Amino acid sequence: MGKPINRTISFFTFDLPLNAAFNRLALQQAHKQNSNHSQYWSIEGTKQVLKAAYWYEYVPRHFAVFIIGGSLLYWVITQNLFTSVGFSVLSLFLAVLYMVLFLTIYRPFYSRIYLPQINSLIDRWTKDDADKKAVEEAKKVPPQSIEPTKSARTQTKIPALTVIHYVLFQTAGIKALACDDESAKLINKLTGVDTGSIKENLRRIIRPSNLTVKERAEMRKAIDLAADYFNQLDHQPALRILEQMKQKYQRD
Structure with missing residues (x-):
């Protein structure tokens, strides 16, 4: 009983369209529904759907309560709602009421709360989706595809693989990789590269100031x-981190 009552109260006070959890769910549902109908559907399209929902769904539905309530109240008081005079007076009252609500609630709430909240939710959704895709792509690389040999070709890939996994950890917001055996073994499980090479490249990433000119060039590559x-x-997000990392390996 408590949840329906709370939702009803939120509806009358116009709090529901400003609720982050409600809008997050609306974002997920709108994007999923439209993506199912169009393979080219973008998150920007979902944003436009949510913006339209505010003005063409939430606001009219909320104001409809005032129309119904005002009509009933006017009819109870005057008993002449269905006369031309009664209808004109009621229409004027509702028009003035809508302008007041528009200027004090609908428009300010949209500009200051609803739209910034939608933008923040979409930014977060985009980041999470990109991180998820990056992790899925990384998982598709079988460990056997990178043989733990000392060939020149393999050696050139090890620094790049280490950088990729280091950045993935950074963007995922989890414990950062360190220049230690634990981190080296973690990457080894995914790539098959020997832990010694991984640990050495982690050292180059974490402590770039002590590198030789050749090592700096290898890390830039x-x-x-x-x-x-x-x-x-x-x-x-990963590209921004890489750009920051690259600055550390520029020639002095």
């Missing part, structure tokens, strides 16, 4: 390879 990978995924 690794970052470029990682950037190509994340560019294909359009993973903007």
Whole structure:
């Protein structure tokens, strides 16, 4: 009983369209529904749907309560709702009431609360979706595809793989990789690369100030390879981290 009552109160006070949990659910449902109908549907399209829902669904539905309530109240008081005079007076009253609500509630709430909240939810959704896709792509790389040999070709891939996993951990917001055996073993389970090489490349990432000119050049190349990978995924948070990392390896 408590939940329906709370939702009813939120409806009358116009709190429901400003509730973050409600809007998060509306975002998920709208995007899923429209994506099922169009494979080219974008999150920007979902944003437009939510903006339209405010003005063409939430506001009219809320104001309809005042129309019904005002009509009943006027009829009880005057008993002449269905006369031309009664209808004109009621219409004028409702028009003035709507302007008051528009200027004091509907428009301010939309600009100051609803729209910024929708933008924040979409930004978060976009980041989470990009991180999820990046992790899924990383999981598709079988450990056997990178043989733990000392060939020159494999050695050039190890720094890039280490950079990619380091950035994925950063964007996922979980415990950062460190230059230790635990982190090296974690990447080893996914790539099959020997832990010694991984640990060495983690050292180059975490402590870039002690690198030689050759090592700096190798790390810049690794970052470029990682950037190509994340560019294909359009993973903007990862690309920003890579850009910051690259600055550390510029020649003095």
